[in-house]
Amino acid sequence: MSSTAVRARGLTKTFGDVVALDAVDLDVPAGQVHGLVGPNGAGKTTLLGLLLGLATPDRGTLELLGGGPAAEGVAGFVDGPGLYPTLTARQNLAALARLRGESTDVDALLDRVGLLDVAGDPVRGFSLGMRQRLGLAAALLGDPRLLVLDEPANGLDPAGKRQVHRVLTDLADAGATIVLSSHRMDDLAALCDEVTLLATGRVVFSGPVAKLAAESSDLDYRLRTADPATARRIATDVPGLGLVPQRSVDTEELVVRGPEQALDELVRRLAAAGVPLRELGPVVAPLEAAFLALTGAEHEERR
Numbered sequence: 001m002s003s004t005a006v007r008a009r010g011l012t013k014t015f016g017d018v019v020a021l022d023a024v025d026l027d028v029p030a031g032q033v034h035g036l037v038g039p040n041g042a043g044k045t046t047l048l049g050l051l052l053g054l055a056t057p058d059r060g061t062l063e064l065l066g067g068g069p070a071a072e073g074v075a076g077f078v079d080g081p082g083l084y085p086t087l088t089a090r091q092n093l094a095a096l097a098r099l100r101g102e103s104t105d106v107d108a109l110l111d112r113v114g115l116l117d118v119a120g121d122p123v124r125g126f127s128l129g130m131r132q133r134l135g136l137a138a139a140l141l142g143d144p145r146l147l148v149l150d151e152p153a154n155g156l157d158p159a160g161k162r163q164v165h166r167v168l169t170d171l172a173d174a175g176a177t178i179v180l181s182s183h184r185m186d187d188l189a190a191l192c193d194e195v196t197l198l199a200t201g202r203v204v205f206s207g208p209v210a211k212l213a214a215e216s217s218d219l220d221y222r223l224r225t226a227d228p229a230t231a232r233r234i235a236t237d238v239p240g241l242g243l244v245p246q247r248s249v250d251t252e253e254l255v256v257r258g259p260e261q262a263l264d265e266l267v268r269r270l271a272a273a274g275v276p277l278r279e280l281g282p283v284v285a286p287l288e289a290a291f292l293a294l295t296g297a298e299h300e301e302r303r
């Protein structure tokens with residue numbers, strides 16, 4: 001077995017004038033949970049569709065599980081799982097298993113994704129989160145070695161999300177490779193070893209989540225103290241620190257921007273002046289800030 005589950009080079013896909021993927025490279029080692037993240041229209045679904053063999057690239061090469069682009073052992077879904085609304089959850093999985101010639105313990109699979117209690121209910125009445133979980137169960141029929149999932153946490157409540165996370169991490173621990181997409185950095189940070197950040201069809205970052213957090217340049221920090229007027233004067237004097245103008249004139253709160261050393265110096269000077277510090281924290285979480293900065297959405301989102 002190859003130690004690389006996905007190796008893509010120069011993948012390009014256009015739809016008319018729209019370049020959905022522009023020379024995308026992707027490397028995913030076997031056993032890794034890899035996240036694709038990016039704003040709407042970044043090309044995530046298109047890339048996942050290529051991995052699933054639902055479409056072919058205009059240019060570029062794709063190797064999956066050490067073979068060609070249409071390797072055995074790849075499963076998943078894009079744009080929501082395809083299910084029969086009039087059949088029950090159990091009947092859906094049993095029908096799929098029969099179609100694929102698999103002899104799977106359908107109830108064990110439903111239990112794994114937390115749907116055993118509703119196994120006899122028609123899928124028609126299922127919530128989005130329940131459909132997502134049934135779609136995951138369907139993708140697990142036949143024990144895929146590469147699982148490709150488009151927004152698997154979409155519509156899940158916190159308990160459902162935790163359950164899906166557990167199923168996916170167990171699979172990865174057992175050696176399967178998972179490539180999944182999300183709009184949300186926090187979902188991916190909790191689950192993924194590495195992420196690839198796409199913006200308008202191009203890879204703008206690929207690597208460990210911690211490295212992405214470090215990509216953000218100087219962040220804006222909210223500063224609350226017991227004496228805002230003195231704090232403002234002190235902050236203005238700290239070398240390398242800037243005051244970010246605020247639209248609302250909130251006398252309680254300042255927003256400052258600068259490297260960590262400048263923030264350290266600010267805290268030292270506030271303490272020396274006897275100004276009690278109530279809050280000093282990033283306005284936007286570091287991962288989210290990196291996402292916004294790298295995808296060019298920074299200014300629209302921050303206003």
Ligand SMILES: Nc1ncnc2c1ncn2[C@@H]1O[C@H](COP(=O)(O)OP(=O)(O)OP(=O)(O)O)[C@@H](O)[C@H]1O
Pocket residue numbers: 015018019020038039040041042043044045046047183
């Ligand atoms: N079948 C298609 N026909 C025409 N244009 C398409 C098609 N599929 C995708 N596109 C276009 O390609 C670009 C990338 O779309 P894609 O769905 O891959 O992005 P995405 O990152 O999955 O977005 P979202 O987060 O909104 O799902 C978009 O501009 C989209 O409009």
